[in-house]
Amino acid sequence: MPGIKIEKEDIIPDGQGEDLNELMQVRREKLAELRERGIDPFGQKYVRSNSAREITAGFESFDGREVTVAGRIMAKRVMGKASFAHIQDGSGRIQVYVRLNDLGQEGYDFFLKLDIGDIIGVRGTVFRTRMGEVTVSAAEVTLLSKCLRPLPEKWHGLRDVELRYRQRYVDLIVNPQARDTFVLRSRIIHYMRRFLDRKGFLEVETPMMHPIAGGATARPFITHHNALDMNLYLRIAPELYLKRLLVGGFEKVYEINRNFRNEGISTKHNPEFTMLELYQAYADYGDMMDLTEELISSTAREVLGSTSVVYEGAEINLAPPWKRMTMLEAVKQYTGLDFDGLKEGGAYREAKNLGLEVQPADSWGTILYTVFEEKVEPHLVQPTFIMDFPLEVSPLAKRKKDQPELTYRFELFICGREMANAFSELNDPLDQKARFLKQVEKRKSGDDEAHMMDEDYINALEYGMPPAGGLGIGIDRLVMLLTNSPSIRDVILFPLMKPRD
C-alpha cells in the first residue's frame, strides 16, 4: 500500500500480544524458526510448468518428465523416510511423493515441518504409484506461503453456514461444491453476455448513484456526496437510464450489474443483487418472451449440457416452448374466478371469499394481482409466462390496446418464483407523466415504495422513444435454479452479514 510505512515493531513474528490457541501457537513457532533459518515463509513468484489437472488428465505425455506445480497442502501422510502429500491448485489436486534420499536430511526435515494449509511449489518427476495414482516425485520443495491457521476437517469440510458465508475463502478452500457453484455462476453470466453480444446488443454501464431512485417499486438505500453536499440513492433499477439510451438512438442495449434494495433479507433476497436488463427498439413483449425462452434454455444447455434441471427435488424442463397464459386465464384456472366479468365490488367480495386480505378501496387490478400472487404463483413450477398485468402495478408498461386496464407485461415463473419481468415499454410521455403523478400520490399517502417523479425521464420521452421491448432477469435466482442452490447466499460470494460482537 502506498503511503504506509511498515515499522519493524509492527511485525509480530511470534504472536506476542495475541490470544492464540495451541494449534496457532505451534504454527507461529514454526514461522519464527523458518525466519531464523533464513527461509522466507512468504515467498516470491514461482514459475509453474503445469496445473494439477493437466498432469493427472494427460499422464501419458508427462510420465517420467520433470514438472513444476504449486498449490496448497491439503493432506500429508508421513511414513518415516518417505511421505505423500496432496496439493490443491486452481484446477484440482495432485499427489506429491517426497523421499529422504531425494531431498537430503535438511530438505526432508523442512518438508516434515510443513503444515496442512501451507502453499508450496514442487519440482519433480511425474510417475504413477503402485496404487495407480499420478504423482510428482519431488526433487525440490519451496515454501510459498505459510498457513498460520488450521484448516477445517478434511472429511466434512466447513459445514457451519455462518462461517461459510463470513469466511468464504475457507469455504472455497475446503468445499469443492462451493467452488463449482461460483465457477458455474461465472460461466452462466459469461455465456449470457456472449449470447446478447451475438444478437447485436451493446453492453452499457449506467449510474449506480441516482438523484432519483426509479425503475422499480422498492425502497432505496441513501448515501451522501460530501463535496456536493447532496443525498443520492443507490440504484434500485437501471431501467430509466437504459430507456434514455433508446431515445438517444441505441437500439439494443443491456446491462448486467447490481441493484440495491433496502428491504428484508431472506433465502431469496440479498440487499444487493445482480440483474440483467435489456431493451430492444421496435420490439414488443412477445419478442421478449421468445428471447427469454431462448436465452435461459440455451444457457442451461451450454453450461449444464441439458435443458432439464433438478431443483430441490423437482425436475424442471427448460426446453422451449414454455407455457404462456394471461393473468386472467391463470386466475380462472386455479381459482375458478373469472375476473373479466367482475367490477371492483365483485372482485373485492370474491377475494374475501378466498380468504385474502384486501381492502374495499382496492382497485380491480390490485385485487386481481393479489389473487394471482396468493393463489396462482406457487403452482407455477414448470416455466410459465404470465401475461397482461394490471395497469396499477405496472407504471412503466404500455397499455393494452383493447383492454386499457391491463398492460403488455409478462413475468416468467419457475418453481413458483419470479425469474423474469418484461414489457412493451410505455413510450407515451403524457401517459407516463400521469402514471408518475399517480405514484407520487401513493407516496404522499405513505407508500414509500411508490415511484418518484422523474422529470428528466419525461423530458427524454418527449423527444420520442421508439416502441420497444424490455426485459429483466434476476441473475442470482437463475443461478440458484441452475446450480440447485436453496439459498441466494449460496450463489453470492460475500453475502451481507451483520458484524459479530
Added chain:
RNA sequence: GAGCCAUUAGCUCAGUCGGUAGAGCACCUGACUUUUAAUCAGGGUGUCGCUGGUUCGAGUCCAGCAUGGCUCACCA
C-alpha cells in the same frame, strides 16, 4: 419486524435425571522409504455464544441479549 430452532476443542459432532468436559479429524512425541480418510503407540489442547438468575452444585433449568438458520411479513 414476528415465531420456532441452533450456538460445546481449530473443524465435524456427542453430552443421559442438574453431580469433576467427551469422540473423530487436526495438532504434539515416537515407529514406519509406494501411501491415499495411511497405520501403530502415547498426549486433551475448552470463556460449553454473552450477561444475569434458581440451586449445595448449571453445558444441562429460567430470563434477557448477540449471531446464525428455517418459516412468515416486505420484496425481485
